[in-house]
Amino acid sequence: MNLRRLIIRRSTEIFFIFFVILTILFLLFRLAPGDPVSRMVDPSMTTEEAEHLINQLGLDRPLWSQYLFYVKNFFTGTLGNSFHYGEPVAQIIGQRLPNTILLFTTSIIISCIIGIYFGKIAAWNKGKKLDVWMTIGALVLHTLFLPWAALIIIWIFGYKLGWFPLNGMLTPEIWINPETGIFARFLDVLHHMFLPLFTLCIIHFGSYLLIMRSGMLETLQEDYILTAKAKGLSAIEIRNRHAAPNASLPVVTSVGLSLAFSVNGGALTEIVFSWPGLGRELIFAVSNNDYPLALGSFLFISIVVLVANLIIDILYAYLDPRIKY
DSSP: OOHHHHHHHHHHHHHHHHHHHHHHHHHHHHHSSSOHHHHHSOTTSOHHHHHHHHHHHTTTSOHHHHHHHHHHHHHTTOOOBOTTTOSBHHHHHHHHHHHHHHHHHHHHHHHHHHHHHHHHHHHHTTTSHHHHHHHHHHHHHHTOOHHHHHHHHIIIIIIISOOSOSSOSOOHHHHSOTTOOHHHHHHHHHHHHHHHHHHHHHHHHHHHHHHHHHHHHHHTTSHHHHHHHHTTOOHHHIIIIIIHHHHTHHHHHHHHHHHHHGGGTTHHHHHHTTOOSHHHHHHHHHHTTOHHHHHHHHHHHHHHHHHHHHHHHHHHHHHOTTOOO
């Protein structure tokens, strides 16, 4: 199957899967215990305000009509207004999403590069002290409880040493000053981002090292690696040019899914560091019964995860022609 047909087939499958997700979220919301109208309506509202809200959300219609109304609103970009903020859900997601992408995409890329580098070195030195210590270190880091590690890092570098801010994404005094330059604002964001970025890199680094090591150990047993050794190629050339590209396929899957699921913000990380991202907003919406915001966030995360799976399939077909779909 050529790449074009693969993209068309997988895109069609993803479209139907998303419709299933869309339907399930609709039913979960409507079929949850209790009356959806009473959950949506604030007791402090007047009768007229409550009726207007119910009509606006289509909750006074039959279930099938509510579903069609719900699907139409989604495809027209109308996700409703947040109960808490009183702003369109799409606007809130658009404001929080760049913060999440900045933090989590950067952390995944950095930890992936470091993990791949040390993973292939560990595999090449299988059974030696270097491999043993790298593997043990990766296992320890991979199993760290993220909130605990985050709090320890905040306590050491933020509280005791005072090198970095304890929370937030920026310093208000710097950003409200019209004379502050772009570079100074960039440094301020980077200063606030260091601790959560460092925490995430520590947690993710171990898993990428272990995945790369496992893939390299399997690849190094292939016949073409033995042929490369017989030709007298250097160890670095065999490791980096022949073994590493094929061994990195599992890492591609891990990175793609990590990037997709990071859109939910790694809620625990964003809460601990008070990072104003989508994950923190999703937890807030669920905790405060802000159903339009929660529903819109879940739908957006579903789209990103499905698209990430499509991209992974395409990358697999591109990187390894032996893979057939």
